[in-house]
Amino acid sequence: MPFLRVFVALLTGLLGAASAAGQASSSNRVDEATFHAICASCHNITLVDGLRTEEEWRDEINQMIKIGARGTEEQFARVMRVLARTLTMVNINSANARQIAPVLDVSDAVAVAIVKRRESTGNYKGLDDLAKIPGVDRQKLQARKDRITF
C-alpha cells in the first residue's frame, strides 16, 4: 500500500527530526551547565561578556587556565560551544562552515551553502546579501548583526 508507506516514511522522518532536535537541546543544556560549573567557579558568570572572535575566546580561556581554571578538553570544548552560540563574532567572508553555524544558528548544511556561495560568487557585502541563502532567517540575522562582520 504506497500511501501507508509514504505515511510511515513521513512519520519516521518527523520523529527522527524531533529526536535530533531533542538531543541537540539536551546537549546544549550540558554545555550550559559545564560553562557555569567551570567559568563561574572563580568569578561571576556575568564577567564573561563582550564579543570576541573564536581565536580571542581561545586565548581568553588559555589565560584562565594559566591562572587556575581546571577542566577536561571536552569541558572546554563545551565552553567554546556556548561562547560560539552567544558571544562569538565571525567574519562571514573568511570563516569556515563550522565557525559560521553556531553564530548564525543555522544547520551545518546551511553553513556549508553560505561558504559555497562565497567561493563561487565572491564576498558577501552585507546582511541582505546573506539573507538570500535558503535557510537563513532574516530576523535571526538581525538579532546577531553585531556578531557578523564582512
Ligand code: HEC
Ligand atoms: C581560577 C579562577 C578562574 C576561573 C576558573 C575562570 N576565571 Fe575568568 N578570571 C579570573 C580572574 C582572577 C579574572 C580577573 C583578572 C584577569 O583578568 O586576569 C578573570 C577575568 C575574566 C574575564 C575578563 C577579562 C577581561 O579581559 O576583561 C573573562 C572574559 C573571563 N575571566 C572569562 C572566563 C571564562 C570564559 C572562564 C571559563 C573557561 C573563566 N573565566 C574561568 C579567574 C578565573
